[in-house]
Amino acid sequence: MKTLKILVGVAFIIAISAFAIDKVSNSKTEVGYSIGDIATDFKLKNIDNTDISLADYKDAKGFIVIFTCNHCPYSVAYEDRIIALDKKFKTKGYPVIAINPNNPQAYPDDSFDNMIIRAKDKGFTFPYLFDDGQKIYPQYGATKTPHVYVLEKTDKGNIVRYIGAIDNNYKDTSSVTKKYVEDAIHALLKGEKVPLEITKAIGCSIKA
Amino acid sequence: MLKRILYIGLIVIFINCKGEQKITLNATDTFKSNGVEIPVYDFESFKPLLTINDGKTRVINFWATWCKPCVAELPYFELINSRYSDDEVEVILVSLDLPKQVESKLIPFVKKQKIESKVILLDDPDANTWIPKVNKNWSGSIPATIICKGGTVNFYERSFTYNELEKELKKIL
Numbered sequence: 001m002k003t004l005k006i007l008v009g010v011a012f013i014i015a016i017s018a019f020a021i022d023k024v025s026n027s028k029t030e031v032g033y034s035i036g037d038i039a040t041d042f043k044l045k046n047i048d049n050t051d052i053s054l055a056d057y058k059d060a061k062g063f064i065v066i067f068t069c070n071h072c073p074y075s076v077a078y079e080d081r082i083i084a085l086d087k088k089f090k091t092k093g094y095p096v097i098a099i100n101p102n103n104p105q106a107y108p109d110d111s112f113d114n115m116i117i118r119a120k121d122k123g124f125t126f127p128y129l130f131d132d133g134q135k136i137y138p139q140y141g142a143t144k145t146p147h148v149y150v151l152e153k154t155d156k157g158n159i160v161r162y163i164g165a166i167d168n169n170y171k172d173t174s175s176v177t178k179k180y181v182e183d184a185i186h187a188l189l190k191g192e193k194v195p196l197e198i199t200k201a202i203g204c205s206i207k208a
Numbered sequence: 209m210l211k212r213i214l215y216i217g218l219i220v221i222f223i224n225c226k227g228e229q230k231i232t233l234n235a236t237d238t239f240k241s242n243g244v245e246i247p248v249y250d251f252e253s254f255k256p257l258l259t260i261n262d263g264k265t266r267v268i269n270f271w272a273t274w275c276k277p278c279v280a281e282l283p284y285f286e287l288i289n290s291r292y293s294d295d296e297v298e299v300i301l302v303s304l305d306l307p308k309q310v311e312s313k314l315i316p317f318v319k320k321q322k323i324e325s326k327v328i329l330l331d332d333p334d335a336n337t338w339i340p341k342v343n344k345n346w347s348g349s350i351p352a353t354i355i356c357k358g359g360t361v362n363f364y365e366r367s368f369t370y371n372e373l374e375k376e377l378k379k380i381l
Binding site: 200 | 272274275276277278304305306307309333334335336337339340346347348349350351
């Protein structure tokens, strides 16, 4: 009888701990930034072989951090618009920082050498960084390319102000009716709240 | 020679075996070449598929030819399609390939891989509007899968093995 009680007790503890483990692993899958979080800085290799950090940009008011890559048709569809964003907002204090989060073993098109080629062919005006070892994108919570994080530089750090898509029509620039990233930065430059802080879009999964 | 035919209002009729309910989905366009037909839907015309109440279970997989993990799990969806009767389970592969790549990438892929399941193209660029209508928690990354029957809709933003997929299917069958 006593043995039975102990067995029941042990089984109960196992059941509880299994539940606890399940809880822990659940919360682990939900990492990534929310609006208002402080985004981590990084030191990643640029296509010109220099290391780039957000802290290097002393005069910036913020950043347009875009996880993007070579192989994804959705990223490619946005390349010209990413260049336009950089040209438009770099001078206003919001430069584009592009990061390729993909594992080149899964996607050979996204190798560092191919990043250099693509950036040169398209005439990228912004740094195109390689998330070597895929350490930065999970902290941001990027799930796909392209995936944009607009950060506002403050005394407390770089605050996440917008997460999502560049605009509301990946296919056709002329059919765009909402420019989410531009609207976000215009609001920030005026010291106002970003009108639409989170948007969703189809993209190429980063995990392969 | 690739030929693209426009059928405005092409009607695809889903009739269940008992003929209890008829649901029509109106494709906005159809790509046709090499003996493969891919109907095209915007979200409005696609939406009724998620709520058909005809007793049949539907496995709806969002994928694209450029998505490696999607392509890797397609054989499991094909296997479900072949192992379960058409009256019981319908597998629908919803491609999110770019429309301009349907003839150059999607149709050759479907042909080469001899895909038996129904393949349709969802072409609706305003994703921020329709993604939350599929599931409010979906980030928009693929692969993503819906298993639904009647009003019950289970959503998965993940990859599957065959056993995992069948296990989820059996929960709702």
